[in-house]
Amino acid sequence: MRVTVAGRIVAESAQALRLDEKGYPPVYYLPRNVADMSLLVRTTHYTYPYKGDFTYYSIPIGGSKSEYAVWTYEKPYEAVASIKEYLAFYPSRIDAIEMIS
Numbered sequence: 001m002r003v004t005v006a007g008r009i010v011a012e013s014a015q016a017l018r019l020d021e022k023g024y025p026p027v028y029y030l031p032r033n034v035a036d037m038s039l040l041v042r043t044t045h046y047t048y049p050y051k052g053d054f055t056y057y058s059i060p061i062g063g064s065k066s067e068y069a070v071w072t073y074e075k076p077y078e079a080v081a082s083i084k085e086y087l088a089f090y091p092s093r094i095d096a097i098e099m100i101s
Helices: 060-066 078-083
Strands: 002-005 008-012 017-019 027-031 041-047 052-058 070-076 086-089 096-098
Touching: 002 060, 008 086, 017 078, 070 078, 078 086
Parallel strands: none
Antiparallel strands: 002 008, 002 096, 017 027, 027 086, 041 052, 052 070, 070 086
8 A cells, every 4th residue: 555645655565454344445554664754743633432542643745635634543452453553544635545566
């Protein structure tokens, strides 16, 4: 998977995790260590969904479209512990998420 915003690669990895949830499109999580974290700005917004506490990041180079574009579970519940230290991206808030080989 490759994630781009404003012509820049934000994250790229062949190690993406796919999570399927009933009633929702699949979500791909990329390891945090493959992201250019210098392009992300941590926000103070967070929520407590059923997978655990998670935090949002914005991608300033994408302008207002890319606010809260990224989320990460820093303390996921044990059932989904595999997504700890991974990032997920809202497709509507970035330019592209594409499969790479």
